[in-house]
Amino acid sequence: MNLKRYGRPAVIAIAAAIVLSSCASNEAGSTATDDAAASTLSGTINAAGASSQGSAQEAWISAFQTANPDVTINYDPSGSGAGRETFIAGGTDFAGSDSYLNDEELAGTFAACAPDSTAVDLPVYISPIAVIFNVEGVTDLNLDADTLAKIFTGAITTWNDPAIVALNADADLPATAITAVHRSDDSGTTKNFADYLFQAAPDVWTEKPADPFPYQTGEGAQGTSGVVDAVTNGTGTIGYADASRAGDLGVAKIQVGDEFVEYTAEAAAAVVDGSPLVEGRADNDLAIKLDRLTTDASHYPLVLVSYALVCTEYADAEQGALVKEYVSYMASEDGQVEAAASAGAAPLSTDLQAKVAAVLETIK
Template sequence: MKIKRYSAPAAVLAVAALALTGCAANESSASPSESAPASTLTGTINAAGASSQSAAQEAWIAKFQTANSGVTINYDPSGSGAGRTTFAAGGSDFAGSDSYLKDEELAAAFGSCAPGTKAVDLPVYISPIAVIFNVDGVKNLNLDAATLASIFTGDITTWNDAAIVALNPDEKLPATPITAVHRSDDSGTTKNFTDYLNQVAPDVWTEKPADPFPYSSGEGAQGTSGVVSAVTNGVGTIGYADASRAGSLGVAKIKVGDTFVGYTAKAAAAVVNDSPLVADRAADDLAIQLNRTTTDASHYPLVLISYAIVCTDYADAAKGELVKSYVGYMASEDGQKEAAASAGAAPLSAELQSKVAAVIATIK
């Protein structure tokens, strides 16, 4: 992964909605193992944030609690914005977010952190964003960024619009009205989706990326599960969601260069590995500025990085040890394999994993 830092755009942390609870703990960032010494950690970790992490968090918690019976982990996938707000107020011990902290957020105080210290962004989960659809009689769908943007701004309103037909000459597209479903809550998935559209089709998608969906068109739904449900149960629907939640819905291919590309974990990871760190941040803040303008068909630029936002120095040292252990496991090689198996996530590269581990080692 490139380590040159470019100028930092304002970005917001995001988190998604679902409540996960389990017992867990570990004394190092290594994966829990039956052969490892019994854990002596005790206590509770409360976290909130990105719903994109839901499947991975379920697997991480289950695995971690198998080796650590003295720790309880509660993860509330309330959405990126809600998770970020809860963490800043001191109501949680770390946040999950599909976008990194904005500069103004970094400058504020964090309730769980020791006075005068800060929070940092640590990548722990990489996943494609799937463009999901439910259109009667349509199994395959190709979309370029400009057409996708026009659908979500409300400028394209029927499935047999000439722009969609031109991209799908072999499909029989109906005259059904389009219902474009977006997140109604502040969402890091929305921020990544709109960042892709703004970078690749800026003449159509003129709004800057942000957690709230910027247009009044379409239909809003709460959380990833709400979007998936609305697309599944609607007619002529299209939406966007973490690829782990696409299920049996149709998934569009997006145009990269001259090729229509479907998502894979490998293609998503390739975009992350070719993107720089955000400029002008502390050395231990690993926020990544995704470059989505690639024309390389081995890349899938509609990707999200979900972060664990943690204190570098916790007001409660015992809490810091718990977070250090659990987040360390999430980002470890075994933790990344667990996320890949359970959620189809793309593992962090060895280089990025090493950088994350180095920062986690300093948490206190």
Template sequence: MKTATTNFKRFGSVAAIAIAGTMLFSACAANEDAPAGESESTLSGTLDGAGASSQGSAQEAWVAAFQTENPDVTINYEPSGSGAGREAFLSGGVSFAGSDSALSDDEIAGEFASCVPDSGYVEVPAYISPIAVIFNVEGVDELNLDAATLAGIFKGTITTWDDAAIAALNEDATLPSAPITAVHRADDSGTTKNFADYLNKVAPQVWDAAPADPFPYAGGEAAQGTTGVVDAVTNGTNTIGYADASKAGDLGVAAIKVGEEFVNYTPEAAAAVVAESPLVEGREATDLAIKLDRLTTDPSHYPLVLVSYIIACQEYTDAEQGPLVKAYAQYLTSEDGQAEAADAAGAAPLSADLSTKVATALESIK
């Protein structure tokens, strides 16, 4: 039995500018369209962020909407990948990071260059989304995969589409006798870490590498960023990859086995997993990192899900950045901001309980 797959919407009204060869989403262009005199905002200045490419569509929508209400603010977001975003934030290159991976213990123990020493940091969920297993296989419109088979495909132990393990899960499909091209992220990616965490938890006998931002195994095809993976799967032959569901487009999307059923992603099924997962123990009150429950057998849940965070300082060495970061983070985690992400990227909204905790943590920014 399958649940229906949600069609994710596209959002393209925000302008993008190229900086250092990477696309940056900027609120500058929205300034030209905002009617003069309609905003009562007193905020002004430029805010730079970087990180998770999974947040790309949502960030475009957030930036555009925030700019409309705050026409004297310019926000740039570089979708450079979670690892690069955290590195840029830790080194002081940007004022906030978007990351599909929570800060590691080593990162927390280090220095935050933009933060006032000993002032602390904030890490809050902002974007909840399924990870789609995308495929482009000749003659195949629907594909069922369990965790062990999916792990074997990306580890490289299952190498052809008519392998017995795949055929057993897809009795009605005509699978080609062709090599599998499994596409993974080339950059340090929180999407990779979430994908690997799911496989390691559900199929540890196959996926024996510890979850991490770098892809752990040799082989397959590497592509840069979410867009790179989607392009490689789209333009390749008999390909499969993983990406934030907002970018799946018209590609085939595999159903994954949860309990005894094969389940397609929906925002609701992804949100159900997050709502029932605990916070990581031993963190500060302003750190709301979530330990996702990948082992659910409830077919109303979709455990191949990512939670993407906003990481910021509690107090900035540049005092002008604090009010901007606080206001922007409060907006994108608000009911209106979450609705924008749902419309733009099909994201699942934060639960009421999590929203309350997020609001409390963000109040500490100054």
């Protein structure tokens, strides 16, 4: 990976109920049981954010709580934007986010962090974004960036539009109206989807990437599950979602160079490994500037990196130590294997795992 650098007040009650995942699974195996006998960790961690991390968080929480039975971890998959807001306000101990903290957020204060400290972005989850569709009689679909952008901006409105037909000569495309489903909540998945189209189809997608979906078109749905449900239960629907949630829906191939590429964890990881860090940030901040314009067909550029947003120093040192242990597990080899098995995630490279671990060692 082209990485050139690395480096509470009492928790406010969250108005929306946090999803409680405190029941330890017996499926973590004998090693977890052995670890549990030796564990001295105790306490409760509250976190919220990216719904893309939902399946991975369920698996991480189960394994960690099995190994550490006196620890309770609650993760609310409320969306990246909501997760960042709650973390900034001090309502959670860390946040999951598919978009890294922006300059304005970093310039502010974080209520859970010690005075004169800040937060950093640590990659913990890599996943392709799948373009999911539900069109009667269509099982395979090729889309280039321009055509995909025109569908979601409302410039293309039927499935037999000449632009789609030209990319799918062997498909029997109906005259069905297109319903393009986007996230209605502030979403890092939306920001990554928009970033891909902003870079790869700039003449069509002219709005700068942001967590809110920028166009008054299509149909909005809350969270990843809302988008998947809307596409599944609709007619002539298309949407975007973390690939782990695509299920039995059709998934489009996107054009990379001269080929149409389907997503794989390996192809997503390849893009991340070839991308640099965002410039102008602290040495211990591992926000990644993804290369969306690759023409290498072994890469899948419609990918998201989801981060754990943590304090560099916590106002409550004991709480900070507990968060440090859990996030360290998430980013470890064992944690990444767990996420790959449970959510189809692309594991962090060994190099990136080491850099995340090095930053976590400095967390207080």
